[in-house]
Structures are given as C-alpha cells and as structure tokens.
Amino acid sequence: MSDDFDWEGRYREDTARWDFCEVVPALEDWLIDQAPLTGKVVVPGCGRGHEAFAVARAWPEADVVGGDLSETAIREASETYDLPNLRFETGDFFAADGDGDLVAIIEHTCFCAIPPELRTVYRDTAARRLQAGGLLVAVFYLHPEETENDPDDGPPWGSSVPELNGRFGESFETLVSQVPERAFEGRKNRELFRVLKRR
Ligand SMILES: C[S@@+](CC[C@H](N)C(=O)[O-])C[C@H]1O[C@@H](n2cnc3c(N)ncnc32)[C@H](O)[C@@H]1O
Structure with missing residues (x-):
C-alpha cells in the first residue's frame, strides 16, 4: 500500500501521541449496553490493543483479532493483554483474506490513518469481510461540524461527516451516529x- 507515514517508527520511538493507553470512552460506554456478540471480530489499526482487549472482555464468546501494520505495536499489545478469546496479528487490513467472515469490525481512529486515496479500499474491505447485518463500529476522528475534508487536517489525514456519508452510504446503514459525551x-x-450495519 502507498502509505508514507511511519507508523512503526512512531511506536518504536514511543511518540504515538494518539495512544491514550486505555479504551476510548465512547466505545467503552457503548459496550456496556450491548448484548455480547459471538463470532469473529476484527479491530483494524488496533495499535497497542486497548479497544481489542475491551471488546474481547465484554464479548467472551467472540473471537477477537487485533491487527496493525506495526510490529512494535502488536508486540506491545500481546505483552499487555491476555485473554483466551483475543489475539494480535501484524498485517495490512487490506491484504487479509476473508469474505463475510466477520460479525463486527471495531475501530478507533483507523479510518483517519488511511490516506484518502485508499479509503474506498478501506470501505470495500470492510464490506467484503462483514457478513450481511454485520457491524462496523467506529470512533472517527474529525470535526463533527466541518463539511469539507481537509486532507492536511490530520492526524495524519483529515476526514469529515459528508465524506463518511458518501463513502459508506451505499453498503452500510447508519444505526448510530453521535458526538460522544465522554472523550479523552x-x-x-x-x-x-x-455504528454502521452491512446491508
Ligand atoms: C491513529 S493510530 C490508532 C491506533 C489505535 N487504534 C489507538 O487508538 O491507539 C492508527 C493505526 O492504524 C494503523 N494502520 C494504518 N494503516 C493500516 C493498515 N492498512 N492496516 C492495519 N493497520 C494500519 C497504524 O499502524 C496505527 O497503529
């Protein structure tokens, strides 16, 4: 993939400033009220694994896989979190096999880590991997009121609500869309x- 941002270097140098060392509050709050899912769940761009761990703990019958491009992040995630239904894998989300094999994809600031020219691939990968009715649950990093996607707005590429609506509208139904009450x-x-449901 054409991604010139050095994710691995940021973890190796311990300058991953997006990492708050715990699960993002919006996802933590949502998980409390959910009936636990069973089946395979992927957390793409999981970094050091906080969200993957929270999902695996909340859904003990699910098989949760946290994936990331960075070997260092995945090693640190594996050293930190240990549950029988959780594993971590180094790899490119776009390159993984699988067709309708997932009940859910759960992510925190992964979409904004994908260069804009690859976001259609991101959407298509999520649509391919999710079974019909499967959930894409995401905490997107953006200005909720902004209507334009400014690719220089970070981190490292901006996104906007209209962009999300345009990219995901055809393959996904929006079940929940809210600016979280609790945030880092x-x-x-x-x-x-x-929360987007695969059509
Ligand atoms: C902004 S960070 C968020 C990390 C983690 N979700 C967190 O909130 O701490 C984006 C993450 O996506 C990963 N990433 C970027 N492109 C990826 C890809 N194509 N496949 C898998 N991981 C990717 C990066 O290595 C990085 O860990």
Missing part, C-alpha cells in the same frame, strides 16, 4: 461515534 482530554468535539 483534547478530543471533545473531535470525534464521531458511528
């Missing part, structure tokens, strides 16, 4: 929590 410091009004 500095993230208030810089997130959109969405």
Whole structure:
C-alpha cells in the first residue's frame, strides 16, 4: 500500500501521541449496553490493543483479532493483554483474506490513518469481510461540524461527516451516529461515534 507515514517508527520511538493507553470512552460506554456478540471480530489499526482487549472482555464468546501494520505495536499489545478469546496479528487490513467472515469490525481512529486515496479500499474491505447485518463500529476522528475534508487536517489525514456519508452510504446503514459525551482530554468535539450495519 502507498502509505508514507511511519507508523512503526512512531511506536518504536514511543511518540504515538494518539495512544491514550486505555479504551476510548465512547466505545467503552457503548459496550456496556450491548448484548455480547459471538463470532469473529476484527479491530483494524488496533495499535497497542486497548479497544481489542475491551471488546474481547465484554464479548467472551467472540473471537477477537487485533491487527496493525506495526510490529512494535502488536508486540506491545500481546505483552499487555491476555485473554483466551483475543489475539494480535501484524498485517495490512487490506491484504487479509476473508469474505463475510466477520460479525463486527471495531475501530478507533483507523479510518483517519488511511490516506484518502485508499479509503474506498478501506470501505470495500470492510464490506467484503462483514457478513450481511454485520457491524462496523467506529470512533472517527474529525470535526463533527466541518463539511469539507481537509486532507492536511490530520492526524495524519483529515476526514469529515459528508465524506463518511458518501463513502459508506451505499453498503452500510447508519444505526448510530453521535458526538460522544465522554472523550479523552483534547478530543471533545473531535470525534464521531458511528455504528454502521452491512446491508
Ligand atoms: C491513529 S493510530 C490508532 C491506533 C489505535 N487504534 C489507538 O487508538 O491507539 C492508527 C493505526 O492504524 C494503523 N494502520 C494504518 N494503516 C493500516 C493498515 N492498512 N492496516 C492495519 N493497520 C494500519 C497504524 O499502524 C496505527 O497503529
């Protein structure tokens, strides 16, 4: 893939400033009210694994896989979190095999890590991997009120609500779309929590 951002270097140098060392509050809150899913769940761009661990703990009958391009992040995730239904794998989300094999994809700031020219591939990969009715649960990093996608707005590429609507509208139905009440410091009004259902 054409991604010139050095994710591995940021983890190796311990300058991964997006990492708050715990599960993102919006996902933590949502998990409380959900009936636990069974089946395979992937957390793409899982970094050091906080969200993958939270999902595996909340859904003990699910088989949860956290994936990331960065070997260092995956090693650290594996050293930190240990549950029987959780594993971590280094790899490119776009390159993984699988067709309708997932009940859910759960992500925190992975979409904004995908260069805009590859986001259609991201959408198509999610649509291919999810079974009909499967869920894409995401905490998107963006300005909820902004209507334009400014690719320089970070981190490292911007996104916007209209962009999300355009990219996901055809293959996914929006079940939940909200600006989270609870957010990490500095993230208030810089997130959109969405639950999208594969049509
Ligand atoms: C902004 S970070 C978020 C990491 C983690 N979700 C968190 O919130 O701490 C984006 C992550 O996506 C990973 N990433 C980027 N492109 C990827 C791809 N094509 N496949 C898998 N992981 C990818 C990066 O290595 C990085 O860990």
